[in-house]
Amino acid sequence: MSNKLNLPPKTVLVCTGSKCGSKGGNNHYKSLRAMTRSAGKKDEVQIIRTACSGNCKMAPLVGIMPKNKWYGQVNNDKVVKLFGKLIKPKSKGKKKPFKIPSTMEKIK
Structure with a gap:
């Protein structure tokens, strides 16, 4: 058994407190x-x-780590854009647009 944490390189923090939620x-x-x-x-x-x-005036709030970038008053369109930036391809080739999975339709 390894004592090392297996953490991904990127983390998205989504506030789900009473106001943001x-x-x-x-x-x-x-x-x-x-x-x-x-x-x-x-x-x-x-x-x-x-x-x-503690940033209820900016609800809902989303943070992207490890760059410590925070976004307030996030709507569904902004969530998709943020995710597209987060998983952008590493190559400098043509970027494929991110498609919303069918499960997104049910969530809205």
């Missing part, structure tokens, strides 16, 4: 998890829901 944070968390699975990136991106971050 009611303004879409809970749906954003579910959507990001569905997109991560659909894109086959479970080993590269970890989606974590957090309790209240």
